[in-house]
Amino acid sequence: MKRFRFKSLQVRLAARLAALYVVATVIATGALIYEAYDTASSLNDRELSGRAEDLARAVSRDGAGQTRFALPARLASAYADSTDDIFAIRDAGGHLLTASPVEFGTQVSKWPLAKGDPSYFHITDLGTKEYYGLSVEVGSAAGPLSISVARAAGANALVSSVLREFVFDVAWASPLLMLATLGIGVLVVRSGLRPVREISRVAAGIGPDTTSVRLTSDDLPAEIKPLVDAINHALDRLERGFVVQRQFTANAAHELRTPLAIVTAALEAMQGDSELTKLRADVGRMNRLVEQLLRVARLDSVTLDFDAVDLNEVASSVVATMAPWAIAQGRSVAFVGADTPARAKANSVAVADAIRNLIENAVLHSPPGGEVVVTVQSGARVSVADRGCGVPLDDRERIFDRFWRGKGRKTAGAGLGLAIVQEIMRAHGGQVAVSDNPGGGALFKLAFAFADTVEPSTSSSRN
């Protein structure tokens, strides 16, 4: 069976601290109580021994050599008034000199004489009370005596109640103290882990676009610093790998251009049949693919410069550029501008590229004679609508993946166009989404994050 483990370091530390504290509290409280009771009982012992000595001083030998016992009046009345305190005194010969009460003396007479260390006893058969006491050998004017003194159980009520109160105090304060300590422990652990949470937040933001970000290890606990340093080194190596790979893609695509241009031009110059037409189309596809690979590689590696861009201007010029191609495909394009200049903080070349890719995609999916409509809306939004078969709900996330191609779709592209659009929008902090075009077809929407439509217009309104 697998043991249940807490995943959170914070919970783990707090739980262990709590367990440690519970054990420590139990031990400390136990030791304290034990010590208190021990002290109380030794106090008791000492009191009993003291009384034995007091009693021994009351024993004397008279001129006739007779042993006499005379308690001072104060003590005599104390013993006479209480049945809590009892005693019996025997001489070295074992004869009972005196006892209070007499029954105790009778019992004691049967016991061996006390020698050396005090011997403890517990009697239950004397009257209605229970007695704890000791027998001790004490020297006196009449020679060594064996004195037994005892006190009724519960007679030292003060000590007991003090003890009980103390134990009770400790008992209810302990859980409170424990909770407080636990709370402090959690807070301390939390604040100790704050730098860890901070670097976790930074680490969560690291992606293919932000490979240069590193985790700071300045405020970190010494135990975690080596881990963070190791992660940073791993990131260094990954970044180098990324750069090499991007560079390779860019170089490969770039190097492919010239031979492709040669092949393209040579094929065009040749006279021939339908086979040649197909070959030209194939080379055309390769050209497009190489071009798009280059775009992707560049988008991955180059940070774009942003300017205030009028989307009306960019979109209409892309429509103008793309129109001859669309018409050659038997489709058409149209532009619907916003009444107010739709300004976005953007890179105009990249935005033009995104719109061009969307138009290309829309034209390729349009029925013959279909019109692709590019619309700019205030709020820095551009949409491209077609009358094709639309994009099924299930595919709407994946169509933006690199090299993704819809099932059964006979498109010329490699599946990079929409991925490029998404990369461009991501670089702008914007979004691209696809939905149904009312009346049929697909509607692609670009939303730029840094829109500024309030800025006064400098260009005249367009048709």
Next chain:
Amino acid sequence: MRLLVIEDEPRIAEILKSGLRQAGFIVDAVHLCADAREALVLIPYDAAILDLGLPDGDGLELLTEVRTAHNRVPILILTARDAVEDRVSGLDTGADDYLIKPFATNELIARIKALLRRPGGALGLELHAGNIDFDTVGQDVRIGSTLLQLPRRECAVLEHLMRRQGRVVPKSILEEKLYGVDDELESNAVPVHVHHLRRKLQEAKATAEIHTIRGVGYLLTEIKE
């Protein structure tokens, strides 16, 4: 018509030469800035095709030199796409058009012809699109051998569309052209003229047609059989 091709990649230069020769141009090709500089001074070319990355210098510097020397020869820049982005300003330094590598030879020829069709260009006097012939001096329009009578404003629209054939002419540009003809221009003058012109071309069985690019402008293309 004589063209200068400035291109250092021998295979591309070769293909350019053969493609342009097939299209009826006389072509000289050089692969160094220095040779190009000399050739442009000696021979009055009708247009030049300039590759930006040359072994002995930068094509853009050559371009600046040529324009500083008041040589107005139409120049089309051939460039890799990244160069366009990084140095798009170069187009403002005096290039007339640019084409991105890899390019289609047909596209290149079309662009060169468009440059030559400009007023003052080598093809600027006689414009052709499909079976439409436009004599800009006499303002005569013929479809095949038939003379087509057009009002002045429609003539102006057609001339401009033919000069820029295969490319979109913004509506605003056509409006500017018509202002020169007619000072009192109605707001929908351009669409109305284009509409009439399109109908007349169709009736005369012209093999070029005018497309409307809604929201942008108009485009004249040849009809392919």
